[in-house]
Amino acid sequence: WQDDYQTIRFGILSGENEQDRLERNEPLRVHLEETLGVEVEIFTAGNYDGVVQAIAADQIEIARFGSSSYAAAYTATNGEVVPFLTTEKQNGNTGYRSIIVSRCDSGIDTLADAAGKVMAFADPDSTSGYAVPYYNLVEREGITPETYFSAVPFSGSHEAGVQGVVNGTFDVAATWRNDEYDGVYQRMVAKNMIDDGEVCVIWESPEITSGPWTARANLPEEMIADVAAAIQSFPSTDPEGWQLYTNFTEGEENPDTGFIPVTHERYQWIVDMRAWLRDQRRS
Amino acid sequence: MVDVLRLDNVSRHFGETKAVDRVSLDVQPGQFVGVIGRSGAGKSTMLRLINRLIEPTDGRILFGETEVSALRGRALRAWRRDCAMIFQQFNLVERLDVLTNVLIGRLAERGFLSSMAMHFTDAERTMAIEALDRFDLAPQALQRAGTLSGGQQQRVAIAKALVQQPRIMLADEPIASLDPANATLVMDGLRDINRDEGITVLVNLHTLDTARAYCDRIVAMRGGRIFFDGVAAQLTDDVVRDIYGLEGLREFNEAVTSTQAVHVPG
């Protein structure tokens, strides 16, 4: 395949969460060129529509999506994409979850307690702050948010939602966390914006698997395999580059540990969710 | 109304140019004074100094007991209202109607809000209408000033000056861009004001004949200084030659310079 693909083009979405927005891809690019023996070009885009169209039009070979944009690409290409790797975090985490939080001292400990209260979503474009909780509330918990809660405003951002819960503007708010130690409210505690133990989680969604590295389905199979192997070897071959790539240089402990293989199945529910949301919009 | 306008050794320099150079001059109330001189002699600069549109480099300007050249803020604006100024290019706001242009003469009396809202009292409007009527311009009161002819515009400017209720009227070559018929109307208007209301008039002119015909007193400037000060009769051809400097004269073809259509018995 090296003859047919003397240049491999990567489209990288600047991440859906704030941390990977500031990644540096240059070390990865150098690593890939050395390992694969072909030229590698990386395009970082701020908007996934561009990357989705590019992969649908055979203009790029590999893309790294967020989970939701992967689902978009999957629908846009009628399934002609293959996810092959995702980021692995400490404790073996491969994703994050939507959560709903309340003030610990408010007496709201379950979804049932929240009935008739004010529930804030983050913003209408947020996967974890809106789409996932909304879909799951309706499909799994059998709740129609508009009627179940007294009001469902948008807070504007995850932080604003949590802050609103603490201040009492909202009773509960949707946001996300990686695990018990890392997430929006934990980071706010670390930044002294709120006190530890002020907010409690009353609901958690299924895992939203971190966005996958995705290849076009019409690429040679060995090529996909080679690229996957090359990416997977990056953290061990070039630890310094890896540090730069994940943008954790300031002596903190790096929560990302490497890459592990994924398959489409882990994202199918997100594809379904998008189809469901789309149908909701239609009706 | 016994206040004398007195220029006391007034100078104004622009860089190296001494536009006005140690000028001293007394103007008695009610006089009609014509200022003549070559282009660049400093006539305009002198009038602008009196109205305080520009500051003197040196010397003092007095009006009665008041030191005009030291006024600031409200007092300065009041002084500008007291000595109305008429410009060669009329300096009307062409896109506003004639009435509002005249009412601009009342701005010094108005507070911030009412002037921003272009709001004037009925008394003021009456004054403006009467002033316009005096120059046969009342029918044009609601027309845009820019649509009037030059002569009409200059008369609007005089009406505006009138509603300022000034004590002195300064006019800087008020007829230089007018045709003869309009020029006559404008000069007659100034003379009437001077006679009827006793307002002092100080007018820059570039035509000697006009000065001779209208002015009680003629002041000639040359190189920023007062060169002659007297009545029309004292202006002999020799004096005039000195004022304008021989080299300043062009030989006009007489036929071209006259803009009369027909020799009407004057």
Next chain:
Amino acid sequence: MVDVLRLDNVSRHFGETKAVDRVSLDVQPGQFVGVIGRSGAGKSTMLRLINRLIEPTDGRILFGETEVSALRGRALRAWRRDCAMIFQQFNLVERLDVLTNVLIGRLAERGFLSSMAMHFTDAERTMAIEALDRFDLAPQALQRAGTLSGGQQQRVAIAKALVQQPRIMLADEPIASLDPANATLVMDGLRDINRDEGITVLVNLHTLDTARAYCDRIVAMRGGRIFFDGVAAQLTDDVVRDIYGLEGLREFNEAVTSTQAVHVPG
């Protein structure tokens, strides 16, 4: 040079207005003809008809054997070159330099590409600079036309007309926006061209005295029609009163109308 310019029952209507109304007129080569008349009499319209800037509603314009009013395309452009036009507002391209403005007079001779590139031959440039020099404007040749005074601009316009090597020169109130000194220069320039090169001159004027002083023949228009056609001496005060209509006359104060500084022995 024996071609007579002949207007044969020419009319031009604008809607209801008959700007030019069945005018017939013969102009002999080499004449200096002045056209006078009140504002709106149709003077400008007549000149513009001759230059074919507008089309006659009716009638024919002939030059010798050629029917000017039937010309099209290249021939029309050649005719426009043959009868140069000078405008009251000069109609120069203010943002181009004086030299190029004069060279515009050569455009009718130039091909498409060279004129788009603003490219002219050395001979043409020499012609232009000599025409400018004739009016003492050679030193200003590389200045922007817009920076010149009105009188200078009008002389540039005449220089441009000259390089067209025209047979007729039409001038529409060429001195109306000029001061007397510049007006003299411009009118003298037209007379010199007429005398030295034998070019026919047809000039609209709003001042009778100028017409009297310069023109071999005076044509007066009123309401779109020729009202008078003769020499200056035939223009008695009564005729003039009729031309301008009595109501058009104002009583001037003679002192104001004269713009002379001093009575120089003429």
Next chain:
Amino acid sequence: MSLIAEMTAHPPNAGRSAVAAFEEEFAAHRRAARRAWGIGTAIFLILFALTAWLGDFFDVRQVTNAEGEREWRWVIAAGIPRLGEYIAQTIPVLRWESLGADFAEWFWRWRVWLDLLLETVLIAFMATTLGVIGGFILSFPASRNLAPNAWVLWLSRRYLEIARTVPELVWALIFVFCFGVGPMAGVLAIGLHAAGALGKLYSEVNENIDMGPLEGVKAAGGSWFDQIRYGAVPQVLPNIVSYTLLRFEINVRSSSIIGYVGAGGLGQEFRTAMSFQEYTDLSALFLIILVTVIVIDFASEKLRHRIIGMEGSPA
């Protein structure tokens, strides 16, 4: 007839030297002009070629052709035939037999869209109003000929610069953070940016006005504000009106972009339609915006002519 010959016979001797002087000056001038043009053109061409090269205009690369084969092609040549691809996706199926139904299908969300369009236009209206207020008031102290003193000039100029240099989208991000998602953030963002942009344009107009009327007001005892209100404002009004209307149209379009950050308007719908691959919605939205732009363009032309013809009458 040789005019040249005649003219050369005619001129006085003094004139000869003037012509000669001109020839010298002209030659020098022509040399200078040619050099300036040469250098200017060269710099421009170099910049052009350099940026074109950086912009991949000359790139020859491996592309996947329609059959899935890889081949080396010049990007531009390879891409031009594909320009219609995206648009083609957005074209709805319209059949003659079922035209009504097809249209209904195409504009299925028209109620929502009309609502959002109204919101978009209102956002643009509010933002333009804010922009005009801010830009208009500040344009006077920001004009060199009108500023009462140097530091007021400096301050107001810098303020306008910052307001317009920061893109609307960035203001939107900031305001969304501060005021939450929704039209309010959009209004403030577009309004602030518009104030900066309009303020600059207005102040350029101000700098070209005739100072005579202002002097007329000043000489009558008017304050600085009076000079502006009576002397400057009437002169600049026609230009202000046309710039403002143009800006309104721009604001209508940018409020649809602002929707990307959740700040309201049709932009949000655009974004959702795109991410749900509702391609025909895009063409429907495009048509809606097009019609709006045309209507505004047309209305503003009419309005402009009316207002410019209007007289400032008192009372």
Next chain:
Amino acid sequence: MTQPTDARIAAAMTAHPRAFRDPAPVRIRKIALWVLFIGLIAWCLWDFNFSPERIWTGLGRLGRVASFMFPPHIWTTWEDWAEILNGLGETLSMAFLGTVLGAVVAFPLAFLGAKNINRIFWLRMSARRGYDVIRAFETLILALIFIRAFGLGPLAGILAIAVSEIGTFAKLFSEALENTSRRPVEGVVASGGSRLQSIRYGILPQVAPVYLSVILYNFESNVRSGTILGIVGAGGIGFLLSDRISAYRWDEAWSIIFLIIAMVYLIDGLSARVRTRLIGSLERTA
């Protein structure tokens, strides 16, 4: 001129009623327009939820955001600087090429839309509507069209900028053409110039400075708006900036904003010089 008595006022009012009051219909129309305008604003304020409390809390946060300006963030490593400077450079060159291409294409198109040049009504109208069509294209859609054809990267971004500029330039250029004075054109025609020559000599010199300032102004605004470049994966400073903001790195964001302002300031100064120079030389014969 004495202070008018009531009798004089009354007399003047009867003689010139309109100088004192607008006639009733005019007054009613004026009041109605004001009411409409203010009502619309009030309704917008309500509809958009401009509650004082919301403004207050928002201002508090704005204050916090603004407070991150001081001290400004200064990047310490060369990589950081390289990234930012690279972004600035990319933006600059993309904007340059996009603007130039847009202007070049719009130049001939503009003639079709100008009343004083194209007298054919339907052709002029269709040209104008054509400009509208181009301007109505969402930049994002343009970007996607070019991505599908040319792939991710600067090429798609430049073309998207160029196309969206064509509509704007063509509109502004044709308005400039219409605003020219007719007199120089008449001067050229009266000398026997053809139509094209009258445009070349009579109109182009008049519009050249307007064109130039329009182009430079739009160049400047293209530099600021990095949106398109961010979408197509061509980087640029706008993309870096919005990433910083999304990551709540306000201090860095402010520093980038200051850099952009500085750059625009420089361009402003430079373009003023280019303008005077170029206009000077356009006015001369070669």
